[in-house]
Amino acid sequence: MKSIDPETALALYRAMLRIRRLGERIEAEYPEDEMKTPVHLSTGQEAVAAGVCAALGPGDLALGTHRGHAAYLAKGGSLPALVAELFGRAAGCCGGRGGSMHLADLAAGYAGGSAIVGGNIPIAAGMALAFAMRGEDRVAAVFFGDGAAEEGVFYESVNFAVLKRLPVLFILENNGWSVCSPLSSRRAGELAFHRGLDPALLFSAKVDGNDAAAVYAKAGKAVRRARQGLGPSLLECLTYRVGGHAGPEAWDPPGYRDLREKARWRHRCPVARMRRRLLRAGLADSEAFSRMEEEVAAEIEAAFALARKSPFPGPADIAAFLHSEQ
């Protein structure tokens, strides 16, 4: 493990493990129908959120998507508050009013997810504009899928960010699918931005999105550029959604993708890959991995118990957070 310090490597592994194990628990419990929210899990894609968020500082802001548990957790969002949010409880990170697609934890620098595909891309550019105008040393990072990259707002936002040299990271989480449509049926070749602009204006790169260390390295370069006033970056992280589009994997409609494709990507599991690297580098042994598993399991168990005990939001504050002209 040459390119990355041991502490960061272990932190990346732990971040991915928490995302993976929480996703598995949600999948197992979801059919009980106590979580009254759609859920979009990130099984197989954990390295993207873990690698990018490890490169961000506490004052930086991240914005996620409908598939946002991973980015929320990796940026430091509270795990118990996430679980309570799925259960619609007052202890949820948005008071039980947002659900899985609208997680937010401003104290941790996670500015929110969005159910509108592509919706957070221009908002991140706007946040970066605010940072620049106020002279703040802060960076905005926005995650979005390959489907979102087909929205016109993506091109407008990158263009604007380049023009104004904004401190923003565009993180394209290319998992190959938009619901049941493969990328090959939607995109005409390479992303134009990879070749169309002077590299001094836009740092644009493709990265193995199943390699947390590689994502971390590229995101680190992008963050450094942004802090130096050199403007935005676009990282296309090549990964794969191993699970279903929404809900438990077993609920995914059969037949829209080749099971061999799925099996190939399962072999490239980012969590197992990092585990092998840590073992090879002598940075952790099976005892250390077992301890980590136990800690993560205990954290998740406690979060589910707490969520179930927490009250639902009451009628007294039903009108809170509503905009009114009166």
Ligand SMILES: Cc1ncc(C[n+]2csc(CCOP(=O)(O)OP(=O)(O)O)c2C)c(N)n1
């Ligand atoms: C503006 C908009 N169009 C369509 C949808 C319906 N929709 C929800 S998720 C999704 C797929 C998005 O694919 P992608 O951006 O690649 O993200 P992924 O689900 O693969 O993570 C679509 C089309 C939506 N929520 N918002």
